[in-house]
Amino acid sequence: xxxxxxxxxxxxxxxxxxxxxxxxxxxxxxxxxxxxxxxxxxxxxxxxxxxxxxxxxxxxxxxxxxxxxxxxxxxxxxxxxxxxxxxxxxxxxxxxxxxxxxxxxxxxxxxxxxxxxxxxxxxxxxxxxxxxxxxxxxxxxxxxxxxxxxxxxxxx
Amino acid sequence: xxxxxxxxxxxxxxxxxxxxxxxxxxxxxxxxxxxxxxxxxxxxxxxxxxxxxxxxxxxxxxxxxxxxxxxxxxxxxxxxxxxxxxxxxxxxxxxxxxxxxxxxxxxxxxxxxxxxxxxxxxxxxxxxxxxxxxxxxxxxxxxxxxxxxxxxxxxxxxxxxxxxxxxxxxxxxxxxxxxxxxxxxxxxxxxxxxxxxxxxxxxxxxxxxxxxxxxxxxxxxxxxxxxxxxxxxxxxxxxxxxxxxxxxxxxxxxxxxxxxxxxxxxxxxxxxxxxxxxxxxxxxxxx
Numbered sequence: 001x002x003x004x005x006x007x008x009x010x011x012x013x014x015x016x017x018x019x020x021x022x023x024x025x026x027x028x029x030x031x032x033x034x035x036x037x038x039x040x041x042x043x044x045x046x047x048x049x050x051x052x053x054x055x056x057x058x059x060x061x062x063x064x065x066x067x068x069x070x071x072x073x074x075x076x077x078x079x080x081x082x083x084x085x086x087x088x089x090x091x092x093x094x095x096x097x098x099x100x101x102x103x104x105x106x107x108x109x110x111x112x113x114x115x116x117x118x119x120x121x122x123x124x125x126x127x128x129x130x131x132x133x134x135x136x137x138x139x140x141x142x143x144x145x146x147x148x149x150x151x152x153x154x155x156x
Numbered sequence: 157x158x159x160x161x162x163x164x165x166x167x168x169x170x171x172x173x174x175x176x177x178x179x180x181x182x183x184x185x186x187x188x189x190x191x192x193x194x195x196x197x198x199x200x201x202x203x204x205x206x207x208x209x210x211x212x213x214x215x216x217x218x219x220x221x222x223x224x225x226x227x228x229x230x231x232x233x234x235x236x237x238x239x240x241x242x243x244x245x246x247x248x249x250x251x252x253x254x255x256x257x258x259x260x261x262x263x264x265x266x267x268x269x270x271x272x273x274x275x276x277x278x279x280x281x282x283x284x285x286x287x288x289x290x291x292x293x294x295x296x297x298x299x300x301x302x303x304x305x306x307x308x309x310x311x312x313x314x315x316x317x318x319x320x321x322x323x324x325x326x327x328x329x330x331x332x333x334x335x336x337x338x339x340x341x342x343x344x345x346x347x348x349x350x351x352x353x354x355x356x357x358x359x360x361x362x363x364x365x366x367x368x369x370x371x372x373x374x375x376x377x378x379x380x381x382x383x384x385x386x387x388x389x390x391x392x393x394x395x396x397x398x399x400x401x402x403x404x405x406x407x408x409x410x411x412x413x414x415x416x417x418x419x420x421x422x423x424x425x426x427x428x429x430x431x432x433x434x435x436x437x438x439x440x441x442x443x
Contacts (some may be wrong), residue, residue, distance in 0.1 A: 006316035010206070010210060022251075032228035033241060039230055
């Protein structure tokens with residue numbers, strides 16, 4: 001338990017160890033630690049950035065979806081309108097055609113009736129003359145009375 | 157046990173004697189054969205066991221840390237690198253919390269102190285007879301008397317080792333004080349506190365009293381630093397030796413004391429480191 005040269009030896013050894021530690025041990029370890037710290041920070045940064053990007057993309061996708069849905073609805077609406085229009089047009093055409101057909105039929109009927117009347121008139125005149133001939137037994141001047149009967153027939 | 161049935165006190169004394177190499181006034185250059193001879197060698201003798209173990213452990217510490225430092229990657233650290241980084245971060249945090257100045261020296265200094273002292277203290281857990289017996293066998297093989305082969309394995313139970321370190325720290329304290337405050341500032345700190353007066357004559361009278369108080373405060377730092385570590389470890393070692401003397405029952409007792417001592421070992425290494433940081437931070441701060 002006596003103080004001796006060991007004291008100085010220890011102090012020197014201590015100084016050398018500290019110097020070595022300061023020169024060759026501490027800096028590389030600290031550098032590695034700091035680099036890793038930076039790397040982790042960068043990684044976290046990138047992760048948060050990626051999350052933000054993802055959110056943005058999701059938002060964009062949702063917006064696009066909404067837009068396209070609106071467009072589709074618009075197109076369907078237009079198609080509906082168009083089809084209604086077409087049905088309306090077809091209905092109008094049909095009605096016009098029908099009316100036209102009815103009109104022409106009516107005209108024909110009129111003509112037919114006229115002709116029938118005409119025929120009837122002539123026949124009635126003949127019949128009347130024949131009847132009268134039979135009744136008067138040819139005493140009548142045919143030419144004289146013919147005019148009279150024609151007048152009568154025209155009055156029919 | 158040493159020699160032919162030594163008495164208890166002989167056994168203890170044998171265990172507490174360092175292997176001293178020096179110039180004896182009568183026997184010339186060589187190893188001391190007794191505590192008496194070691195005493196007679198005076199200051200110019202050296203404790204071979206203390207030096208060998210402390211330097212060996214210091215090299216072990218630096219070798220392991222250097223190996224890791226060389227291959228340190230920024231990726232996921234492996235087991236040993238993890239451990240080294242943990243130690244470095246722990247020391248770095250301690251230094252950051254206490255020492256507010258800027259210094260490239262303090263952190264590595266603290267790391268060296270903590271790890272080196274911890275390793276030296278750890279030698280205390282090797283069974284007290286194991287290495288000394290081995291040394292005696294080797295000594296006997298070389299033809300020496302086993303009873304006179306002294307071998308102490310725990311460098312921190314040698315007051316020279318602890319005082320050597322604390323004196324180095326003391327030198328740093330003075331160096332930092334002078335660097336930060338200048339020589340005049342350092343002298344002023346020693347002489348103008350804690351008593352001062354506006355009257356120059358009274359002040360001159362107060363200077364010796366101030367100097368006495370401040371010098372004691374300053375000198376107490378390295379002395380207390382060294383003796384605290386030495387005292388704790390010496391007492392621990394002594395208890396291990398006492399336990400080793402009681403026969404078979406030493407095993408559970410040894411285990412219990414070793415478990416408790418593990419705490420002391422770590423704590424003393426930590427205290428030495430923390431106090432070094434505190435002293436150096438006090439030296440750099442202006443009042």
